[in-house]
Amino acid sequence: MKGNYDLVIIGGGPAGLAAAVAAYDSGVEDILILEREPILGGILNQCIHNGFGLTRFKESLSGPEYAARFISEVEKRSITVLTNTAVLSLDKGKLVTAMNAEEGVFTVQAKAVILAMGCRERSRGALNVAGSRAAGVYSAGTAQKYVNVFGYMPGKRVVILGSGDIGLIMARRMTLEGAKVLAVCEIMPQTSGLKRNIAQCLDDFGIPLYLNHTVTKIEGDERVTGVVVSKVDENRKPIAGTEIHFDCDTVLFSVGLIPENELTKGAGIELSRGTRGAVVTQSRETSESGVFACGNVLQVHDLVDFVSEEAEIAGVSAARYILGGEVKRDAVEVKNGKNILYVCPQLIDKSVGGKVKLFFRVTDTFKAPTVTVRCGNGAVQTKKLKVAVPGEMQSIVLSEETVRGLNGSVEVLVEVDQ
């Protein structure tokens, strides 16, 4: 086992794969990908539905097909891949400690590191849903793994809490497999999943969507036997007297994804409260120079196509760092303005050059909003949108000239007004 690589990529899902290819094609060939699962592809391997790649490839691929395109690109290049390998820690000096059955615990010294660990699902526990701890309560992704990878049904009569995309996809999947999906409940007044998934996964199958509703109690001794669903008020508190009871054997939670940043934290890298990922520049470089982050470990994306795009930025940037060395930053901060949940990247490094695409999410539903990027008192960029919802990530591009014009300790704000 070689003890040092130019570039170590942690995670062999869509982000890690695209980053590896981009870095390689930018001139860095000494690359190691560390993946904890037995095969590359990450969570795409259990996403057997189609709809992947519409933006990037202009075709509708399944998750494994989308992954396969990148895996074959990795295989065409002499990139080293270690599967079944868990990374245990990353230290400030870019020393990666990992473990697998063959090598035991080993370390790899990297010149640059790309964090591509993806995200995990918020669980029932994080929501404090009261009631029993009977069997039959799963996060939607766990249910997806049981159904699509293992070939087993986690249940037959299902209530889903949360209208995240995985939950919507699983509503359809469970229905196709013969289960009865009784309800999808969403505590917010709008869904958090993509509009197309509401249409294709719920409406097409007549699955009722309960907006402003949440699961307030889970019943059952050994296995779930039912749930109580209540309407919530504007403060998202359950309203007494609105309880609906469902007889069900399964409850799926699709209530958000959280970037998996344990290694990032361990390395002392600064995290953003908004994205729960690292604070990065437009190069996707973290507070630790030479450590980059991309994909869902950085910010939870709606579409894998955008993950690939972001990973390529990280890959190219990592290659530039390895080949050209560290360049002194000239960064301005990007702050959340009115009605903005978060903006990524959180820093614009003027030394990088080129245009900058800012990704952001809004806090609420806005019809025909104007997005404004301000610097000081003046607007430097505006964009009209037809509609903006929290469930769909938006972006706005600052031209190279605009970026160059951001002078001194300039503050950049993004605002959305009705």
Added chain:
Amino acid sequence: MYDVAVIGSGVIGGLIFRKLTEYKLSVCLLEKAGDVCMGASKANSGIVHAGFDALPGTLKAKFNVEGNLMMKSVADELGVKYRENGSLVVAFCEDEVIKLKELASRGEQNGVKGIEIIGRERLKEMEPNISDEAVGALFAPTGGIICPYGLALAAIGNAMDNGGELKTDFEVVSIEKEEGGFTVKSANGECVTSRAVVNCAGLGGGKIAAMIGDEIRIGARKGEYLLLDRESGSAVNHTLFFTPTEKGKGILVSPTVDGNVILGPTAKEQADGNVLTSDEGLAFVSKKAGEMLKELPLYNTITSFAGVRAYSERHDFIIEESESVSGFFHCIGIESPGLTASPAIAKYVVEELMAGRYGWERNPSFNGRRRPDYFFKDLTAEQKNAVIAKDPSFGRTVCRCEQVTEGEILQAIRENPPARDIDGVKRRTRSGMGRCQGGFCQPYVAQLIARERGIPIEKVTKSGGKSYILMGVTK
């Protein structure tokens, strides 16, 4: 015929069971559930109390202080995580400071060492995140924390390694006194005969007592808890209690030995013993914990749960031989500080009440040390590699949040007392106890259980009985 049958495999039954295997005896442990330690010992605060709370002269006071002194060596022998982190009873007004002084003198009467009353400044130094409203505290340096089910599991496993027999799914329905002993019958018709019986049945202790004609009322009180991510583990250093008032003891805020933060419990009469959580209960815990700390990272909650603890109407432990039936011993009504008291209770019952009277001989081959109970992730790289070289399954990580390996999961399924279901593996290894709550590892754990037990994966349960995790195959 067994020499002793112990009914109930909580921390009391478990430690008595282990203590009995120190003698040349045939001993069995009877448990109604499919796994050991499924009652009060499974879901409680995990506190090793210093001993200032119990009224002087009570069994609670005696065994609390003795148990506290024993806990370190017991935990060490059994390889159970234990930490003497110290307890603070926090006062929020001058009236409460007066109450603290009462507690301190009670503690001294009970023989608790090192208690002192500290002021606001010292409290802030010791506990930087304490509420600005706090005015002082009682500091008890001998207060500690332990994993309660870890202690019971290790004690039972060690006893089994020393020849003790465990019978799970053995719900006692009748006990007949016969010549020279007892016949104990289970719900599914199995019978065990034994010369002596120890009733450690927790919530069911009154029911078991009634089977031999003793009338002891055992009540049940439910406590709800919240558990925070290890990421927030530094929010609190010591075990923080509110000053007890007429309205009750309030909740506690404490680190756990595994690095999480535990908040709770509520205290609600719960005659039927159910462990359902409630909106009100969890809201109460959140609110009270928020009064204790300046910053309470509730956003890092990873789970909530409830446990039920038994109490007797005597408001003291009942540790005695039945007055009416010779050879039948009760260890029931063990409410707080029962966990702390458990090693002392076990010693007293076995050594003082039983051994001399029955003329038992020591078991020379008894080995009180369990395998060094490594949590693999805490080993050094060299130690890990030595283990992996012998068994590569320790190189495969299954639970990413708690970094639990396949080797540890297989060990939990194969070792005494064997894990048979998902939650059983979880309690033994921490697989599924982290921030994703088993979202990633559960399918793999289920596969390992199925393979090891030679059952189809559809027969794997979450927690015994009919708590199947799956319902058939896809189309």
